[in-house]
Amino acid sequence: xxxxxxxxxxxxxxxxxxxxxxxxxxxxxxxxxxxxxxxxxxxxxxxxxxxxxxxxxxxxxxxxxxxxxxxxxxxxxxxxxxxxxxxxxxxxxxxxxxxxxxxxxxxxxxxxxxxxxxxxxxxxxxxxxxxxxxxxxxxxxxxxxxxxxxxxxxxxxxxxxxxxxxxxxxxxxxxxxxxxxxxxxxxxxxxxxxxxxxxxxxxxxxxxxxxxxxxxxxxxxxxxxxxxxxxxxxxxxxxxxxxxxxxxxxxxxxxxxxxxxxxxxxxxxxxxxxxxxxxxxxxxxxxxxxxxxxxxxxxxxxxxxxxxxxxxxxxxxxxxxxxxxxxxxxxxxxxxxxxxxxxxxxxxxxxxxxxxxxxxxxxxxxxxxxxxxxxxxxxxxxxxxxxxxxxxxxxxxxxxxxxxxxxxxxxxxxxxxxxxxxxxxxxxxxxxxxxxxxxxxxxxxxxxxxxxxxxxxxxxxxxxxxxxxxxxxxxxxxxxxxxxxxxxxx
Amino acid sequence: xxxxxxxxxxxxxxxxxxxxxxxxxxxxxxxxxxxxxxxxxxxxxxxxxxxxxxxxxxxxxxxxxxxxxxxxxxxxxxxxxxxxxxxxxxxxxxxxxxxxxxxxxxxxxxxxxxxxxxxxxxxxxxxxxxxxxxxxxxxxxxxxxxxxxxxxxxxxxxxxxxxxxxxxxxxxxxxxxxxxxxxxxxxxxxxxxxxxxxxxxxxx
Numbered sequence: 001x002x003x004x005x006x007x008x009x010x011x012x013x014x015x016x017x018x019x020x021x022x023x024x025x026x027x028x029x030x031x032x033x034x035x036x037x038x039x040x041x042x043x044x045x046x047x048x049x050x051x052x053x054x055x056x057x058x059x060x061x062x063x064x065x066x067x068x069x070x071x072x073x074x075x076x077x078x079x080x081x082x083x084x085x086x087x088x089x090x091x092x093x094x095x096x097x098x099x100x101x102x103x104x105x106x107x108x109x110x111x112x113x114x115x116x117x118x119x120x121x122x123x124x125x126x127x128x129x130x131x132x133x134x135x136x137x138x139x140x141x142x143x144x145x146x147x148x149x150x151x152x153x154x155x156x157x158x159x160x161x162x163x164x165x166x167x168x169x170x171x172x173x174x175x176x177x178x179x180x181x182x183x184x185x186x187x188x189x190x191x192x193x194x195x196x197x198x199x200x201x202x203x204x205x206x207x208x209x210x211x212x213x214x215x216x217x218x219x220x221x222x223x224x225x226x227x228x229x230x231x232x233x234x235x236x237x238x239x240x241x242x243x244x245x246x247x248x249x250x251x252x253x254x255x256x257x258x259x260x261x262x263x264x265x266x267x268x269x270x271x272x273x274x275x276x277x278x279x280x281x282x283x284x285x286x287x288x289x290x291x292x293x294x295x296x297x298x299x300x301x302x303x304x305x306x307x308x309x310x311x312x313x314x315x316x317x318x319x320x321x322x323x324x325x326x327x328x329x330x331x332x333x334x335x336x337x338x339x340x341x342x343x344x345x346x347x348x349x350x351x352x353x354x355x356x357x358x359x360x361x362x363x364x365x366x367x368x369x370x371x372x373x374x375x376x377x378x379x380x381x382x383x384x385x386x387x388x389x390x391x392x393x394x395x396x397x398x399x400x401x402x403x404x405x406x407x408x409x410x411x412x413x414x415x416x417x418x419x420x421x422x423x424x425x426x427x428x429x430x431x432x433x434x435x436x437x438x439x440x441x442x443x444x445x446x447x448x449x450x451x452x453x454x455x456x457x458x459x460x461x462x463x464x465x466x467x468x469x470x471x472x473x474x475x476x477x478x479x480x481x482x483x484x485x486x487x488x489x490x
Numbered sequence: 491x492x493x494x495x496x497x498x499x500x501x502x503x504x505x506x507x508x509x510x511x512x513x514x515x516x517x518x519x520x521x522x523x524x525x526x527x528x529x530x531x532x533x534x535x536x537x538x539x540x541x542x543x544x545x546x547x548x549x550x551x552x553x554x555x556x557x558x559x560x561x562x563x564x565x566x567x568x569x570x571x572x573x574x575x576x577x578x579x580x581x582x583x584x585x586x587x588x589x590x591x592x593x594x595x596x597x598x599x600x601x602x603x604x605x606x607x608x609x610x611x612x613x614x615x616x617x618x619x620x621x622x623x624x625x626x627x628x629x630x631x632x633x634x635x636x637x638x639x640x641x642x643x644x645x646x647x648x649x650x651x652x653x654x655x656x657x658x659x660x661x662x663x664x665x666x667x668x669x670x671x672x673x674x675x676x677x678x679x680x681x682x683x684x685x686x687x688x689x690x691x692x693x694x
Contacts, residue, residue: 002622005629019637026644070630107648114641121634133634140638144645204598 005068010058012066012073014051014081018117021047022110029106037096040105044092047113048085051120055081063485065126069188072126076328079482080123080255081116083332087248088116090339090460093453094240094346100149108148115141115244119252126263127187128177131256132170135220138252139166142245146237158236165219165229173216179209180264189264196267210271213260220253223309224283231290234302239349242298243342246305247335254312254331258324261316262486269319276317280412283310284419292426297359300426301341304385307419308334314400314412322403324483329476330396333384333468337393340461341381347374347454361433368434375434377458382427384465387420392468392475399476492536499532516562520555527551539615 009016025043029036055078063074091112095101101108118138125131143166147159181187183205184195196206219226234242261272287307294300312334315327345359348367352359368375384393397420401413468475506529509522527550534543613619624632 002625005626007629023640067630068627070628104648107644110644111641114637117637118634121630129628129631130634133631133638137634137638137641140645141641144641144648148648150649208594208598 006066008064008066008073010054011064012071013054014085015117015120017050017054018047018085018113018120021050022113022117025106025113026110037102037105040101040109041092041096044109044113045089048089048092048116051116052082052085055085060481070127070130071121071124073124074482074485076255076482076485077120077124079328079332079478080252081120083251083335084116084119084123084248087244087335087339088112090343090457091240091244093457094243094343096453097350098238098240100151100238104148108145111141111145112244114138115145115248119248122252123255125256125259126189128174128180128189129187131260132174132177135170135173135256138249139170142241142249145241146233146245148241149238152236154236155238156236158233161229161236162233169216169219169226171216172212172219176209176212176214176216179205179212183209189259192264193266196265199267206268207271210265210268211275213265214272214275217253217257217260218279221250221257221309221312222253222306223279223313224286224306225279227283227287227306227309230306231299231302234305235296235299239298239342239346242302243339243346246301246338246342250305250309250312251331251335254309254316254327258316258327258486262319273317276313277409277412280310280313280317281415283307283313284415285310285422288419288422288426292422294426295361297361297364297430298342298345300430301338301345301385304423304426305334305338307423308385310419311397311400311416314404314409314416317412318400318403318407318409320403320407321480321484322399323407324486325476325480326396326399326403328483329392329468329472329479330400332475332479333392333396333465336461336464336468337381337384337391340377340458340465341385343454343457343461344374344378344381347371347458350454361429364430364433365436366434366438373455374458377462378434379431380462380465382430384469386423386427390466390469392465392472394469395472395476495532496536499529499536502526502529503533517559520558520562523558524551524555527555537615538610541615541617541620 021043025040025047028039028043032039058073059075059078063072065072092109095105095108115138118134118136118141121134121137122131125134143159143163145159146162147156149155177187180192184192186192186195215226222230234245237245261269261276265272284307287303287305287310291300291303291307294303312327312331315323315330317323318326348359348364348371351367351371352363368378380391384391387393387397397416401416404410404413404416503526506522506526510519510526513519513522527546531543531546531551534546
């Protein structure tokens with residue numbers, strides 16, 4: 001009789017709730033086709049709420065390692081779980097009025113729940129094996145969600161491009177993990193770190209493994225020069241899915257990157273630190289310059305999110321407790337900003353659905369007068385992207401840059417500031433276009449179906465972005481508490 | 491003996507891998523891939539990984555390849571790449587990048603010194619040992635992979651079915667029946683008309 005490993009069910013309850021929710025929803029929807037949309041909303045939000053409740057209840061507890069040491073539940077895992085689940089709930093709210101949601105609502109919601117479960121697994125991974133299966137679970141589901149708008153060629157193209165390029169990223173990551181396993185004899189982060197600390201004779205293999213793992217992860221976070229999938233995928237995917245990717249996927253990928261370089265590879269910091277510094281510089285400058293010439297607003301924000309990955313990298317490079325706190329805070333705040341901005345674009349697209357209009361700078365001319373609330377919210381989100389007070393984006397960039405200066409990376413802070421100034425150039429173009437008086441129409445747009453959900457999403461994001469900027473204390477404390485579990489502190 | 495088999499299988503693996511990308515005919519490519527998978531299985535046998543070798547043949551060479559051939563047969567020649575669609579600089583760039591990676595891997599593995607070989611016992615790589623690992627040390631990964639497979643099935647349903655067949659309401663059924671009855675009536679009258687024309691043509 002084989003003795004299975006002990007399973008701490010409470011610790012993995014959030015993922016179990018999501019997976020059970022996904023399976024249960026598909027089963028229920030089969031027997032109650034007529035109520036599919038309502039069922040999807042209720043079961044989807046219900047499963048997410050249960051998952052969040054378990055995470056909140058475990059917040060602040062001592063870390064738990066379970067399932068043969070393959071999964072670690074600490075406050076960082078909880079923070080990621082909670083943020084991701086809230087993002088998913090916002091996606092469901094944004095999808096309420098979507099025609100495709102009416103046809104395939106149960107599948108869409110089930111896949112979304114599986115994405116969240118996969119992200120939880122990635123956030124709590126303690127070994128390359130757990131990381132990879134979690135990564136594949138959420139990536140594969142996301143590929144499908146990107147291509148979900150089956151009637152739109154752009155959506156299918158986005159899903160396909162994401163599938164091919166994302167798979168290359170995963171393969172490179174696994175290849176690197178295999179080399180590290182060959183050099184250290186362990187898939188566990190702790191085992192790899194211990195073996196590297198002793199010093200081995202396989203230096204060149206360690207170098208190759210580290211390089212490949214870094215490439216794979218930089219691919220996932222969308223940092224230059226591995227960013228090429230970001231603009232096309234963000235532009236083509238259904239807008240609420242784009243918002244989810246910009247927020248949740250980035251957070252999870254960065255937590256995975258931070259866990260690997262700080263928990264598995266601290267002994268070879270001389271290898272990964274210069275790589276990340278160069279990537280950060282190139283990403284901040286390149287992403288922002290490329291965004292400057294875009295005329296499609298979705299694509300513009302995609303490029304700016306490439307630039308945002310550069311700021312987050314600074315948090316990992318600095319690697320002190322302050323740096324990591326800044327990283328976690330910046331990413332969490334960014335998630336809500338991005339989701340809010342894409343929610344506004346979704347509202348715009350719904351207004352234009354008859355003309356098949358895209359959210360181009362030209363198309364948005366004068367739109368701010370027709371939908372004053374959404375446009376005002378967009379202004380706040382864009383200022384948060386650029387790092388203006390009193391938004392959470394300002395605090396995030398401030399903390400990240402400030403720690404860079406105090407830890408001797410002042411040049412990174414300067415580059416970040418230059419990037420922000422470039423960023424202002426294109427964010428202002430969007431604002432000017434929305435409030436272009438020459439195209440002002442006096443006719444208010446009628447409320448279209450499903451906009452209630454979008455308004456709620458915009459309100460929630462607006463509240464988080466503003467509260468995070470005005471009273472950042474609580475959120476900073478939470479981020480600090482979570483990032484304290486990212487092992488090594490210089 | 492082992493080293494001879496290794497080089498034979500390695501050469502076959504490389505040759506068939508090149509054939510997969512070099513062949514224009516998708517059928518030949520698929521068959522070359524089959525050869526590639528089998529030669530890899532031989533290499534795995536040499537590494538004492540019996541289970542992986544057999545699983546490779548059953549799952550990939552068996553099930554997956556059959557599905558590939560099925561799809562190729564179904565899609566037919568439409569899937570072929572026309573000569574104009576390949577840009578020469580892309581080919582050269584791909585060859586350059588591939589060569590660079592190959593050189594890197596060779597330099598790294600050649601320069602490495604393997605001093606402390608891992609000791610393995612006879613049970614290593616057997617189905618029993620792998621099964622035990624799956625339900626003990628890698629239980630989480632095992633369970634997550636099962637969810638991934640389920641997710642793949644859901645994705646297949648979404649893209650495979652397109653729109654879901656809708657049950658027609660009574661009115662719609664009635665409308666369809668009237669429409670087809672109308673069609674039948676028109677066809678019958680046309681046939682009568684044609685017959686009349688023919689007979690008139692004969693008469694004149």
